[in-house]
Every structure is written in structure tokens, then in C-alpha cells.
Amino acid sequence: MSLISIVTPVHEPALGFLPEAYAGLTAQTLPDGWTWEWLIQVDGGDGSEVPAQLLQDHRVKPSGNRRGGPGVARTMAWGRSEGELVKVLDADDVLPAGALARDIEVLMSHPKVGWTVSKVLDLMPSGQLVHYTLGDPEHGVLPRGELYDYWSTTHRPAVHPATLCVRQELLSRAGGWMALPASEDTALLMALDVMADGFFIDVPGLHYRKHAAQTTAHADHREGPEWRARMSAIKKHAEALRR
Template structure:
């Protein structure tokens, strides 16, 4: 029986033109024997016909659409249509270098206690050049539960790039998918995963993160102001609640018994 990795991609009309490059990078992947990928594209506030026919005609591609709800809602709707036991994040404007999916699968196959992976990321600049993502990577290997959240709590920076996540579907279901935030929903998911299970950092580049003026992170509200404060507060509240729940479960205590 073939096992499936679901690749989840939200897209809005302004980013549709990037989809062919993402699709080409997926087609270049060579999953391990016995594995295949499906691509779950969710058009946020648009129509399924917005996706080029050359992409939607591929039986591995499953296109959906719905009311405008933002990237977190679109990701969750895409995941809801999936069949995979692993879920890989891929933004519409990013591309995967060769070997990215195989490395994610192999790490999670070889380390059953690890719930998720992230990897080294290279920024794809407008001129086509690649630059190393600048936050500073941890050493390749195990990311102990709570390590990234401790770093984020003092810096509001995620240490590793959340756009490179690959997750066990059962863990994603336990967390409840993505938060309905206008931005930072990928960071919110990373923090939730970090307090629920150990992760793994893959040292080889596994994502080319496209830099362009239209991306969400270029918005003036992304790194400051009232909206930013509310996003950070929501991320902290959910992550703290999940950390407490996991701690009590390990102690054999319920929330009502506290």
C-alpha cells in the first residue's frame, strides 16, 4: 500500500502566478519507495478555475476554494481534504529543492518519537539568487520539546523557519490545525508543535523562500502595532494552554483536577 504525504498550499489570486514554479519543484521530488505526495491547493476567496489547468489536471493535485478567510483558514480547509499521514507546508510562492520531501519522510520514519521537522532555508531573491535565511540555525538533529518556544518567548522570533514544516497528521489533528490569524499562523503552529512533541532540524536546505514585495511579511503591520500585539498574545495563550495540558497528561492529572 502506498503511503501519502499531503502538501498544503493556500493561495490567493495575486499569488497564482507563482504556482507553476512550486508545482515544478514538487514534480522533481523523489519520495522514498512506497510513498507518494498529494498537493492540496486551497484558493482563498477565489475560484478553483484560478489555478492553471496544467496543474489542476494532475490527479495528484486536489484544488478547493472557499470564502476569504486568510491563510490560516485556507491551510486548515486544505488539510481537511487530505489523506496523508504526514502534512508538509508549502506556500504558493516558495519552491522545494530536490530531496526535500525524502529527507522529511526519512527523519520521521527513523525517529518515531519526533513529531515534526523543519530544515535549513535559503531566501530566493527577486534576481534569482539564493541567500541563507538569517535567523541562525540550530545544530542539525533533535529539537527538544519546549526549546523553540523558550527562544520565541524572549525574542518573538521563531529561530527556525516555520514555512519548512513537515508534521505527523495525528499531531496536527490533536493541535487543531492552524489558528485563524491574518498572519503568523505558521509561527503559531510551530510554537504549538514545539510544546507538544520533540522536533528535528534538517541541516540540508529544504526550502527556497521567495522574497517579493507582495508577500504577507512585507505588510507594515507584520512586525509591530496593535495587530501584532494581538497575534503574539493569541499565540502565547494557545501555546501556554497546550504546554500545560501536555504537562498534566504526563503527570496523570486533568485540568479539572488542578
């Protein structure tokens, strides 16, 4: 049986979103011979905080760590993973039907592609789904280095890093997620982009929840000394890997 590992960091304010994320996971239909495991990592907890109804499913594997932020929690969850593919899923987001199957099918049919991303729909507080775009690329292969070149001039990733699915081996060579207070998902995407071709799936692969408590709503997310340090760290890592 082939395995795809779903990696989800969560902190206390987002625990209430997990049942909806789980519903999206259980609605997935995977290709024959595949199954999933869900590695929930509670940042600043021990895993016992995960809603009890989720723990009846043996595929749900909670744990925790000393508070270290989202990058640390993601890497700790990944450290427990056993799948040949690793899929990111934030606690407050939802996978629409077919998302995992599309990731698997692309990576199994394109052996030189190391990772996938996809189109996103924003999930608004009203429940409405709104198309999110930074100028989506065309469906198909994303040549190595193309996204990083765009990010270098705009500091915007061109595709949504919250949709990432990556080969376990490639993620290991990238070193997992950087220990940043935010943008750790963009940092990983830029690292992967300079290491291997990717693939953009022109079908919505994520319902990205918009709410006031999300990390991207913080005042330091897009400007100031913290932002400059994050951008510099991302660049140093990607440039070193590119060389």
C-alpha cells in the same frame, strides 16, 4: 502506498507562482512506497483559478473557500488531506530536490519526533539564492519546548515555519492553523513545539521567495496593535497546550 499531503494556501496575486511550485514538487524523488498529493486552497475562490496545466496531474487537488485569510485557507486544505504526514508549501515558494525525502526519512526513523523543519535559502527577485538564518540550530532533535522558550523572549521562531512537515495525528491534536491574519505558521510551530520533539534538518529544504507583495512585507507584520494581539494569541494557545 504511503502518502504525504502538501498543503498550499493561495490568493489571487500569488496564483502565477503555482507552476514553479509544481515544478519543484514533480522534481522530488520520494522513498519507495511513498507518493504525494497537493492540496491547493484558493482563499476567496473556488479552485477553478488554478492554472489549467496543473490540473492534468491527478495528484493536484484544488479547492476554494470564502475569503478568510491564510490560516483559514491552510486549515481548509488540511481538512481535505489524507496523508499520514502533512507538509506546508506556500504558493510562492519552491521545494529543492530531496526536501520531501529528507522529511519522510527523519519522521520514519525517529518515531518520537513529531515534526521537522529545515534550513532555508531566500530566493531573491534576481533569482539568486541567499542563505537565510535566524541562527540555525545544529542538525538533529529539537527538544520539546526549546523553540517556544526562545520565541517567548524574542518573538522570533529561531527556525523557519514555512519548512514544516508534521505527523497528521499531531497536527490534529494541535487543531490546525489559528485564524490569524499572519503568523499562523509560527503559531502552529509553537503549539507543536510544546507538544512534541522536533527535528532540524541542516540541508536547505525550501527556496523562500522574497517579493514586495508577500505577507511578511506588510507594515503591521512586526509592530503595532495587530502584532501585539497576534503574539498574545500565539502565547495563550501554546501555554495552554504546554500545561
